[in-house]
Amino acid sequence: MNIDEVRLNFNLASIQALNAVLAFLMFGVALDTRMEDFKRVLRMPVAIITGIAAQFLLLPAITFCLTLLIQPTPSIALGMILVACCPPGNISNIITHRAGGNVALSVSMTAISNALSIVLMPLNVALWGSHHPAAAPLLRSIALDPLEMAMHIVVIIGAPFVAGILTARQWPGFTAKVKKPARTLSFLFLIGFIAAAIAGNWHYFLDYLGLVLLAVVAHDLLAYGLGYATARFAGLAEYDRRALSIEVGIRNAGLGLVLIFSFFGGLGGMAVVAGAWGFIDIILGLLLAAVWARSPASKTELLS
Numbered sequence: 001m002n003i004d005e006v007r008l009n010f011n012l013a014s015i016q017a018l019n020a021v022l023a024f025l026m027f028g029v030a031l032d033t034r035m036e037d038f039k040r041v042l043r044m045p046v047a048i049i050t051g052i053a054a055q056f057l058l059l060p061a062i063t064f065c066l067t068l069l070i071q072p073t074p075s076i077a078l079g080m081i082l083v084a085c086c087p088p089g090n091i092s093n094i095i096t097h098r099a100g101g102n103v104a105l106s107v108s109m110t111a112i113s114n115a116l117s118i119v120l121m122p123l124n125v126a127l128w129g130s131h132h133p134a135a136a137p138l139l140r141s142i143a144l145d146p147l148e149m150a151m152h153i154v155v156i157i158g159a160p161f162v163a164g165i166l167t168a169r170q171w172p173g174f175t176a177k178v179k180k181p182a183r184t185l186s187f188l189f190l191i192g193f194i195a196a197a198i199a200g201n202w203h204y205f206l207d208y209l210g211l212v213l214l215a216v217v218a219h220d221l222l223a224y225g226l227g228y229a230t231a232r233f234a235g236l237a238e239y240d241r242r243a244l245s246i247e248v249g250i251r252n253a254g255l256g257l258v259l260i261f262s263f264f265g266g267l268g269g270m271a272v273v274a275g276a277w278g279f280i281d282i283i284l285g286l287l288l289a290a291v292w293a294r295s296p297a298s299k300t301e302l303l304s
Contacts, residue, residue, distance in 0.1 A: 002265065007169075015262060019168070022254050026161045029161070047231070047234075047236055047240050048112065050234040053108075055109075056117075072211075074132075077134055079270035082260065083273060087251075093107050098286070100293055101246060105244070118154055137241075138267075150264060152259070223248050224248065225245075226248055226286075227247060230244065246288070251281060256278075
């Protein structure tokens, strides 16, 4: 069967549970976020602007070009575009720490990127998907409403993110006790749901993983390389380059799966891409961190 015609099975109750897990994940991220993280924009404007540009402008554009080059099936191309438009996941902060990168920059980038993704993600998906020669007809057949997607992102990312920041500000003692277990549990739940989505459609993943594996690995390596190269081009220190590389390389594949099952009917190529990315970007990130950890970077931040 053509992967563009496959619809993965994930019932309504499971989708709602995944929405809840993702919201809890964002709440956990926000518990470790402070208003000062946003204020760092004033102290590190070059680094923050470079990271935002790499994530929301360059990565979707380069992904679009990559799909034209390797010419995957329409649903795989659309899945690659969707993943490229996702904000970073909170595990990027952990991997940045292991890599000896600028954790403060990583945390700030995660916070700002997730806030901006409420508007920029649906716009990017609609823009690049609608201009893709192979994926555009598929996107039109789905009749994607960017505003509806934005509202969905507000509910599962925006609202819990704001709630977490307010909780951390109003009840710091409570936050100090629960933030670490909340982030750990929510991440484990998310990995569990991605694994469950794969297990419930195991034969599809086995049938089509080979078709998407090369594309996902190449795409992920491109994302890590783009983050590093953009930071270097902007004149950032090695300490900051590592953080931006990981911020651009780690995408929130869980959010991608939620949107694929909610708006794209579990479209086969898209779901396999997001499911594979959810594990591959973490594996590659940890390998990259292990290499970088052997060569500590100077902790001098660029404050221009």
